[in-house]
Amino acid sequence: MERKPLWNPYVAGVALGLVLLLTFLLMGFGLGASGSAARLGYGALYVAAPGLAAKSDYISHYVHPGVNPLDNWLVYLTVGVFLGGIIGSMTGGRNDFGTLMGANSDYSKRKRLLMALVGGVLMGIAARFARGCTSGQALSGGALLSVGSWAFMMMVFVGGYAVAPLVRRQWK
């Protein structure tokens, strides 16, 4: 399928802002993503090794007998994001199997995937400390003018720009 062009970033921004506004008006809180990743992780750990999961009080808070960590608003939201991603990429001609990196990158596929995993682990830890990620804190908390969310958002850019030179070859 022919690849459709991306939206003008300002139009996309307004569209994203309207989705966020609709969420605020309906629910009284904003969007989020890292919380559901954590819940999926905790749920998987509990199924694979319940004894190990019980060793952590923090994880036990999310998952213990009689409590399903996946029966949560954020997890339902993530199901929607996944569906929206499928519909968007199918209709936009961007749904094909692959691994993405810079066009002139000299990274092997394996190295790129390892980098994605390590970056993901860092973000998983970071999002727990910050009580949210770019969706829950920067976007939602930012629009509610929370001081902590703005501090977080500024530091995301600082961290990104600081580490970018070290992984330049991945995105050449």
Place this chain on the structure above:
Amino acid sequence: MIFPLYQLDAFQLPTAKALAVILGLLFGLVLERSGFGRAPVLAAQFYYRDNRVLKVMFTSIVTALVGLSVFRAFGLLDFGAMVVPKTFLWPMLAGGFLLGAGFIMSGYCPGTSIVATASRKLDGLMTFVGVALGSIVFGFAYPWVKGFFLSGDMGVYRLPDLLHVPEPVVVLAVFVMAVGAFVGAEALEKKVAAKEHAPAPMGLRPVRNGVFVTLGVLTLLSFMPPLKPARAAGLEVGTISPWTLARTMVKDRSSIEILCMRREIPKKPIPGAIRPPKGMSWAEFVSQIPTTRTLVLVIEKDRALPQGLSAFQGKIVRLEGGYEKFKKLFMEPPKLEGDMTPAKLRAFEERNAIFRFLTGSKAPSAPRPKRMPRKTRRKLKKDGGCG
């Protein structure tokens, strides 16, 4: 109809969950069309080539922010019912930096990795798995990092509170800052493109300008005085028990504002209670209080509330039993009774601790040499005295 619907009990959890799928679907669709399902598009932000991330993110924040203030201005939004994320400054600063680092390594943030996975990108899936693994790592490290995790607790703390300026001014400042950032970002893109002999990622100028003008006009709308306060049922307020108030005063002082509304001002008022200076109306006074706080009214039992209070858009509660009951419970040293059941003893000890916290004075010691946990003692020492 007053928003936000769910927080104001307009529908229940099952409906909320169904709505979550629909809202998520829209969220995912827009992220995909923004190009955020593709790591190179996101990573370009950090090499000054294409500031798409900044443009989409800031435009969406301004859109939602301005939208909320317009709904507020028309009296359609009860902002006091909104759930504003609390600020824990240090872990949020550190978490932001670490998340930025992980972002440029993986090429995604947690949300966009879901969209990438849905677009059948293996690196997106690996990132999402990484986020889940990182959350597990945090779970096991929690006992060691708990102190830092809970540090810098400032409660619900918003930019208007920090800067001491009215909310619309902050909204305007955010809008101006965003436009400034966009102009700067586009100039930078041009420069980098010239250096790399590549075309700069130019959007459609008329579209961009149209978006700016529309948002700018709406921003100015938020300066409009509210058409009507968003309080559907007039001045019906809830109540708060003296015990709940006292505990909140110890633990979460910044979440409440105590208003002394009695005709006769007591010699020893509740610590930290405020009232308008002479000549200022209640309406003017309460409209300066951040709406994220709950107003606790200390007022004689039978007296009606002044209408001016309806200018406050946040939550209002009335102190049960008024000043007298609160004073008797927590502003006078508790007395020991002859036979204390364990429950009575616990209540005595709590009253004692609260009394000391509120008055900063020595109270009779507990009947047996049982010391409070170190944390409580430290907190009492630090915060002791009248507000």
